[in-house]
Amino acid sequence: MASRKGLGGEGSAPVPHVLAVDDSSVDRAVIAGILRSSQFRVTAVDSGKRALELLGTEPNVSMIITDYWMPEMTGYELLKKVKESSRLKEIPVVIMSSENVPTRINRCLEEGAEDFLLKPVRPVDVSRLCSRVLR
Amino acid sequence: MDYTNLRRQIISMKKSLFDQGYLDEQFNQLEELQDDSSPNFVDEVVALFFKDSSRLLTNIEQALEKYPQDFYRLDSLVYQFKGSGSSIGALRMKNECSMFKAHCNDRDLEGYRTLDDSSSIPASHSLLEQLHLIPWLTQMPPVTPEDKEGACHSEAEAGDIFSCKHKHQIKGPVST
Numbered sequence: 001m002a003s004r005k006g007l008g009g010e011g012s013a014p015v016p017h018v019l020a021v022d023d024s025s026v027d028r029a030v031i032a033g034i035l036r037s038s039q040f041r042v043t044a045v046d047s048g049k050r051a052l053e054l055l056g057t058e059p060n061v062s063m064i065i066t067d068y069w070m071p072e073m074t075g076y077e078l079l080k081k082v083k084e085s086s087r088l089k090e091i092p093v094v095i096m097s098s099e100n101v102p103t104r105i106n107r108c109l110e111e112g113a114e115d116f117l118l119k120p121v122r123p124v125d126v127s128r129l130c131s132r133v134l135r
Numbered sequence: 136m137d138y139t140n141l142r143r144q145i146i147s148m149k150k151s152l153f154d155q156g157y158l159d160e161q162f163n164q165l166e167e168l169q170d171d172s173s174p175n176f177v178d179e180v181v182a183l184f185f186k187d188s189s190r191l192l193t194n195i196e197q198a199l200e201k202y203p204q205d206f207y208r209l210d211s212l213v214y215q216f217k218g219s220g221s222s223i224g225a226l227r228m229k230n231e232c233s234m235f236k237a238h239c240n241d242r243d244l245e246g247y248r249t250l251d252d253s254s255s256i257p258a259s260h261s262l263l264e265q266l267h268l269i270p271w272l273t274q275m276p277p278v279t280p281e282d283k284e285g286a287c288h289s290e291a292e293a294g295d296i297f298s299c300k301h302k303h304q305i306k307g308p309v310s311t
Binding site: 024025026027029030033034036037069098119120121122123 | 170
């Protein structure tokens with residue numbers, strides 16, 4: 001699922017492009033809706049594999065926000081792959097999870113995650129995060 | 136057509152879902168995200184939830200019928216169910232899922248089955264079907280001065296949840 005909405009006018013700064021990764025269609029819709037309401041351009045994919053495919057072709061991703069628990073590739077594994085890539089490692093990665101597990105949170109932050117959000121993600125959480133990370 | 140009573144009934148139904156703990160603040164957050172650029176946002180998210188949850192409920196029912204039970208699979212299915220329910224603000228369903236997961240962890244589903252039938256994941260889920268009615272609030276004609284007295288009276292009863300600041304405009308049929 002992809003939802004794109006760029007609002008940058010002629011001569012204005014490019015609109016940040018956020019890549020949302022979540023295997024749940026409901027959560028993808030919610031996070032995309034929250035990001036869209038903050039005037040970001042959003043692409044939402046359903047797996048870490050698809051996220052890496054897109055990152056290989058899309059040069060200007062400003063931030064990745066990914067669910068932790070996904071089949072085949074977890075958000076943590078996606079985070080590691082991004083941070084191991086010389087081309088992608090500067091992209092901020094935010095992890096989302098419905099479970100508040102301190103060891104999980106610490107492991108992600110130590111691996112270079114920008115932040116860790118507990119689900120359900122609220123608009124104010126994302127707004128605060130994006131203000132800090134993207135502006 | 137007199138939409139006043141219909142609007143009042145839907146608002147009352149929605150209030151009841153909040154009062155009885157079936158919905159929480161997260162649902163309000165979703166409604167706040169609905170705007171002119173995404174006029175059907177809530178309806179779309181609710182539709183995705185029911186599409187997802189129907190599949191998960193079927194899988195859970197099939198997993199429950201197996202013996203010996205695969206608690207790992209059951210736990211995984213209910214985890215997904217709980218997650219999407221939580222994202223739309225389905226509070227009671229989320230709590231039912233937590234209870235079910237606890238019984239899975241204890242390998243004791245018999246204990247879960249002895250609970251009151253109204254306290255079950257399918258029961259909580261089926262009550263949420265009423266959420267499909269809520270987008271109709273935006274499909275009805277604009278509130279007239281005559282309507283407003285009745286509608287606002289209902290909204291005053293409903294409290295801050297349904298404050299008159301929400302502007303409802305007719306958008307035409309909801310695409311499904």
